[in-house]
Amino acid sequence: MTTEFPSTPTSDLWKPNRQRSQRVELIVKLIFGAFAFVSIVTTLGIIETLIFETFKFFQEVSLWQFLTDDKWTPLFKSAKFGIFVLISATVMTSTIAILVALPLGLLSAICLSEYATPKVRGILKPALEILAGVPTVVYGYFALLFVTPLLQKFVPGLQGFNALSAGMVLGIMITPLVASLSEDAIYSVPRSLRDGAYALGATKRETITSVVLPAALSGIVSSLILAISRAIGETMIVTLAAGQNPRLGLNPLVPVMTMTAFIVQVSLGDTPAGSLAYKTIYAVGMTLFTITLALNVFSFWFVRRFREKYE
Amino acid sequence: MISNSSHPVTTQAALTAEDVNVYYGSNLAVRNVFLEIPKNRVVAFIGPSGCGKSTILRCFNRMNDLIPGARVEGKITFKGQNLYAKGIDPVETRRYIGMVFQKPNPFPKTIYENIAFGARINGYQGNMDELVERSLRGAALWDEVKDKLKGSGLALSGGQQQRLCIARAIAVEPEVILMDEPCSALDPISTLRVEELIHELKQQYTIVIVTHNMQQASRVSDLTAFYNAEATETGNKIGYLVEYDQTQTIFHNPTEKATQEYVSGRFG
Numbered sequence: 269m270t271t272e273f274p275s276t277p278t279s280d281l282w283k284p285n286r287q288r289s290q291r292v293e294l295i296v297k298l299i300f301g302a303f304a305f306v307s308i309v310t311t312l313g314i315i316e317t318l319i320f321e322t323f324k325f326f327q328e329v330s331l332w333q334f335l336t337d338d339k340w341t342p343l344f345k346s347a348k349f350g351i352f353v354l355i356s357a358t359v360m361t362s363t364i365a366i367l368v369a370l371p372l373g374l375l376s377a378i379c380l381s382e383y384a385t386p387k388v389r390g391i392l393k394p395a396l397e398i399l400a401g402v403p404t405v406v407y408g409y410f411a412l413l414f415v416t417p418l419l420q421k422f423v424p425g426l427q428g429f430n431a432l433s434a435g436m437v438l439g440i441m442i443t444p445l446v447a448s449l450s451e452d453a454i455y456s457v458p459r460s461l462r463d464g465a466y467a468l469g470a471t472k473r474e475t476i477t478s479v480v481l482p483a484a485l486s487g488i489v490s491s492l493i494l495a496i497s498r499a500i501g502e503t504m505i506v507t508l509a510a511g512q513n514p515r516l517g518l519n520p521l522v523p524v525m526t527m528t529a530f531i532v533q534v535s536l537g538d539t540p541a542g543s544l545a546y547k548t549i550y551a552v553g554m555t556l557f558t559i560t561l562a563l564n565v566f567s568f569w570f571v572r573r574f575r576e577k578y579e
Numbered sequence: 580m581i582s583n584s585s586h587p588v589t590t591q592a593a594l595t596a597e598d599v600n601v602y603y604g605s606n607l608a609v610r611n612v613f614l615e616i617p618k619n620r621v622v623a624f625i626g627p628s629g630c631g632k633s634t635i636l637r638c639f640n641r642m643n644d645l646i647p648g649a650r651v652e653g654k655i656t657f658k659g660q661n662l663y664a665k666g667i668d669p670v671e672t673r674r675y676i677g678m679v680f681q682k683p684n685p686f687p688k689t690i691y692e693n694i695a696f697g698a699r700i701n702g703y704q705g706n707m708d709e710l711v712e713r714s715l716r717g718a719a720l721w722d723e724v725k726d727k728l729k730g731s732g733l734a735l736s737g738g739q740q741q742r743l744c745i746a747r748a749i750a751v752e753p754e755v756i757l758m759d760e761p762c763s764a765l766d767p768i769s770t771l772r773v774e775e776l777i778h779e780l781k782q783q784y785t786i787v788i789v790t791h792n793m794q795q796a797s798r799v800s801d802l803t804a805f806y807n808a809e810a811t812e813t814g815n816k817i818g819y820l821v822e823y824d825q826t827q828t829i830f831h832n833p834t835e836k837a838t839q840e841y842v843s844g845r846f847g
Contacts, residue, residue: 460684464744466645468697468751469674478696483687 318557321550328544334551340514340525342548343534349548351555353516357524358556361435361506362499364520368439369495373446374488380447381454382476400444408508411437416509429511429523438505442495449494453487454480486574493567497560503528527552592656593618593755593785594639594676599653601634601643609634609818612653614804616755621777621786623796623826626806626841631818632789635806636757639787640676641669657755674701676755677748682764683740685732685747690715690724693732693743697751710750718746719776738769745776749784756780758788762795774799793842796826803829805838 326334329349337350380392415433420426426433457480465475481488511523512533525533531549539545594616601609609631616622624632634643641662643649655662662672674697685693694711703710711728715721720742724735732743741761748756758777762770777786777799790796796803804823808816822829822838833839 458684460680460682461686463642463645463678463680464684464686464747465696466670467640467642467673467678467680468700468747469670470697470700471670474700478700479686 315557318550318554321547322554325544325547325551328547329551338516340516340530342545343537343539347544349551350516351527351552353514354525354527354530354552355555356516356518357431357506357510357514358500358526358528360431360518360520360524361438361510361526362496364432364435365438365442365499366492366496368436369442369446369499370492372439373443373491373495374450376443376447377450377454377488378476378481381451382472382480396444396447399440400448402441404441404502404504405508407437407441408505411505411509423521426521427511427523429509429513430521431510431524432520434506434508434510435520437509438499438502441502441505442498445498446491446495449491450484450488453484453491456487457483486571489574490567490571493563493570497563500560500563501528501556503532507532527556591618592616594787595654595656596635596638597654597656599635599638599651599655601631601638602650602652603646604648606815607817609806612820614820614823616785616787617802618785619781619783620801621781621788621799623800623803624787624789624806625791625793625796625803626818626821627808628791629816629818630806630808632804632806633759634818635820636759636787636789639755639757640673640678642673642678644669674751675753676757677751677753678757678759679741679744679748679761681760683737683744685735685740685743687731687733689729690732690735690743691728693747694750697747701751703751714746714750715743717749717780718742719772719779720746736769738765738772741765741769741773742776745773745780749780753784755785755787758786760789760791763791770795793830793844797830800826802826805829805833805835805841807837807841 334349334351337348338353339348340350340353341348376392376396380389384392411433412429415437416426416428416430419433423432461479461483462475465479470478506526507529510526510529512525512529513523514525514530515522530552534545534549592615594614596612596614599609599612599614600607612631612635614635624636626632637643638651638655639657639662643651651663653663657672657676660667686696688696691711694714695707698707698710712721712725715724720739723739724730724743727734732740735743741764745756745761762773765773774795777788780786788796788799802824803826805821806818807821808818810816822833822835824833829838830842833842
């Protein structure tokens with residue numbers, strides 16, 4: 269399909285191959301589309317597997333049992349499936365993690381974007397990035413072999429495996445995430461807003477706490493939620509340092525088993541495919557997925573609701 | 580070298596600049612500015628881009644301190660005090676010398692909080708509701724927003740936002756208001772309202788306004804300072820004050836040829 273315009277004296281010199289370029293455009297579009305489609309297909313595949321196996325699990329174990337049992341012993345003869353045993357451990361490690369990561373991450377973000385001189389920033393930022401690049405298995409051993417013995421000197425009754433040190437190291441692991449995303453949010457608050465506050469006689473501290481942080485709130489909250497999602501899904505640290513003992517309760521001093529640690533335990537064992545124990549890991553996986561999905565949906569809603577639009 | 584024509588002072592000066600030079604890093608941006616801003620007058624700064632009029636404006640409330648590498652030499656006197664003397668707190672000077680910016684920049688807070696913020700940080704002990712109403716009335720915005728004080732300042736139109744910023748500035752009871760092209764982002768009708776407002780504010784405040792709009796300068800100001808820039812060998816532009824006089828004189832009978840050419844629209 270070509271469009272004909274009246275010819276000019278130099279028309280003969282110009283012969284673009286419109287047909288070919290249109291074909292190339294189409295092919296390129298298809299290739300890019302196919303690659304984009306892969307991520308959607310993968311997500312759908314994961315969700316499909318999860319739902320399918322979880323459904324089979326609930327044919328054998330009632331949802332009521334799953335939600336109300338106070339024991340988690342799927343591998344025992346008298347199997348009990350109280351998911352809240354695992355959830356309580358995950359909630360505990362993640363809460364401790366966020367209690368560590370929120371102040372550390374947010375304060376370093378403020379320091380980086382508002383106070384640091386280029387020189388300090390040049391040291392701080394790479395240091396944070398290195399923290400983000402440490403393999404989680406290293407963090408796990410760090411928690412088990414360094415933090416726990418250290419904490420045992422101050423915290424009486426702290427056992428060798430415990431949620432406290434796992435949670436704290438988990439917090440250190442997600443700190444770079446909080447710091448880097450919060451810094452982006454703080455940094456993107458327009459200069460004009462800061463100038464407006466300064467021009468009224470605000471000090472730097474007043475400008476940051478009363479104008480910059482509220483303006484960056486949506487970004488900071490979404491960085492926190494993303495970090496919580498990471499903490500909930502993190503496996504290695506809690507498996508290594510928090511223990512393998514399913515136990516209901518919120519005592520951070522004793523060994524517990526998080527949802528991810530359970531999945532590791534079963535996946536590494538010789539549980540036959542199709543058995544009930546095998547299906548439980550899908551039920552637990554589904555629970556994990558639901559929780560992180562809910563968090564992401566909340567974060568999405570929150571950002572849309574509270575984002576300030578600047579030009 | 581063009582000499583600065585000095586303006587005969589009839590009233591008390593609110594601000595004086597004596598031999599002010601501003602550097603960005605090692606580059607001289609504006610040189611040798613002598614200027615006297617009389618009380619309760621509107622002074623317009625005009626001139627082509629890069630002539631340093633905004634830079635000089637920002638010297639008056641030490642906003643240049645916030646720009647890394649900026650350095651101010653010379654003396655700026657406000658109430659008998661050199662603002663650049665040792666021991667002067669820039670935060671304190673900004674409470675007395677307010678500023679309105681090029682683009683409206685209300686805080687992402689309610690209209691009420693936009694006004695109350697400055698009062699709070701400056702330790703205002705009086706009745707906050709009254710102050711908010713007085714400031715909004717002072718900026719000719721009260722009637723439009725009195726029913727939505729709890730609404731976001733960002734929900735207002737551009738012109739309203741700029742008047743909110745003016746209200747915010749006058750809420751801390753400054754003596755001088757600096758305006759950096761306050762109408763450049765506004766439509767003609769909003770511009771007119773801000774100009775009317777400037778006329779009213781003159782009764783109480785001293786106003787220095789930077790503008791690219793020469794009609795605006797001639798409409799709102801009592802005195803006009805014309806700045807120009809010269810290029811150095813390295814390509815940097817150095818701004819300087821060409822002429823400073825009654826607005827009437829600047830626009831109809833300027834001493835300098837450059838002023839004449841600029842106000843008649845022949846360059847800039």
